[in-house]
Amino acid sequence: MQSRRGSSGKRNAGRQGSNGRGKVGAEKTVREKGGRFGGGQSGAGASKSVEGSGARKSIAGVPVEVGQQVTLEIVGLTHEGEGVGRVEGYTLFVRGALPGDRAQAEVVSIGKSFGRARMTELLSPSADRIAAPCPIYDSCGGCQLQHWSYEAQLRWKQQHVMDNLARIGKLPVVAAGSVNSDSPASEESNERPPVIVHPVIGMEEPWRYRNKAQVPIGFDSEGGLVGGFFEQGTHDIVDMDACLIQQEQNEETVQLVKRIARSLGYSAYDRETGRGLLRHVVVRHAEATGERMVVLVTNGKDLPHADELVGLIRDGVPGVKSICQNVNTDRSPVIFGEETRVLWGSDVIYDDIGDIRFAISARSFFQVNPVQTERLYRSAVNYAALTGEETVIDAYCGIGTITLFLTKHARRVYGVEIVPEAIEDAKRNAALNGIKNAEFEVGDAGVVMPRWQAQGVSPDVIVVDPPRKGCDPVLLETMLQLRPERIVYVSCNPSTLARDLRVLEDGGYRAVEVQPVDMFPHTGHVECVALLVRE
């Protein structure tokens, strides 16, 4: 595998991919957010530490000092994939450490309630520790759990959901299948039945699942264009041509586009000076149709040799149906700018989930794991328990994916979404599938839903699928006023899910069950579908 380094900084020895005991190298703990070849898993690489920033060496009441060697039993894992160990009750986070590990570690930063330590020796490994198959796992931040068996990952994700519901949501929880989990609370008891958390639906083959790659472009020490991932702890981009969680078609497309960009003499964007042309290469592959999309994100509208570029991509990328340029001159790390131009072909590619076809444009949200997406949506539709007579609202509807699944079982479904192009796609998708009982509106769900309420829309079921920060308080309030019989909450963040479930419970709903789905194997992320019923 080719792996050329970007502009500056030293390569760090990194994470413990080994499954044996042994000394481990120096490791940086500040990671760049987003933008790896795996691409765009928000938060997956966002851990921060304060070492080297003038942090205090000791704090009154904290039992460890910076620089101190400690022996830790790792008893938990954060959603960022850091091991959790304790010294006299004080919490230390250790990157690369896994539950069940016993590790020697050096304290690198401390705060009042927790600190961070760097593993210096793995004294005895967890029984579930394995060798990470990816050769660049140590330096890339795209995955955090490749060195843990997949079964252990799934077990932990279920427990992680339960812990969040209990700790943040203050909800009684029970794992499905454990004693009495399926029996209702006794009639005499005033206790509400616990929320049943099902085992995580995992993948049979948890590799090569991503249908979208977002590759940051930079330059190496000779000024040559590279593209791959941000090396952990630096702004350097490491050139990379292979990623085990990425679909091979995307790998192939990215490799070719990088070669073409080099041959046309495109300069790479310099994140420090804000100069240079090419910022990101974003590619999508539609598994069901084989269609591919290529988007070049450029720092400005000028794209030299555009015709030649299009010709070379068309010649070299099988199934390419859309070649776009997105213009982003902003200095922020956000990948896309507002303006997208079609250089050749269509502005969308088509993919299927189940028996519904979807048009997907460059900036639209579309789940990245097609195998698991269908399972996730089926769980949501099951929880909605529709008979064909209901009115349903799908808030945060994106390009109408869940909405259109729901239309088959409901009288009418209303979808609301804040990104205008996504709503255009949603309308196009409804027409494409001959669906007439869906209505879409662009806007903030917290504004549009009260308007629908004023217009007399009275939903029997509301489905929400918000971003990681969870539902807006005004939307939660609107749901409580609309009083649907059921609420189906799809969430990519168990902690905001737990917070919002508490609000809904306090407002007269009861969380009944939660189905976690592993949309992002080998990362600390887990998606959930929760069912709430009106009490």
Ligand SMILES: C[S@@+](CC[C@H](N)C(=O)[O-])C[C@H]1O[C@@H](n2cnc3c(N)ncnc32)[C@H](O)[C@@H]1O
């Ligand atoms: C997790 S995605 C879910 C999309 C869709 N349900 C799916 O599965 O493809 C969340 C969506 O919420 C949209 N969104 C974010 N804030 C919003 C708001 N305040 N009102 C409406 N939509 C919003 C985002 O643009 C994004 O499309």
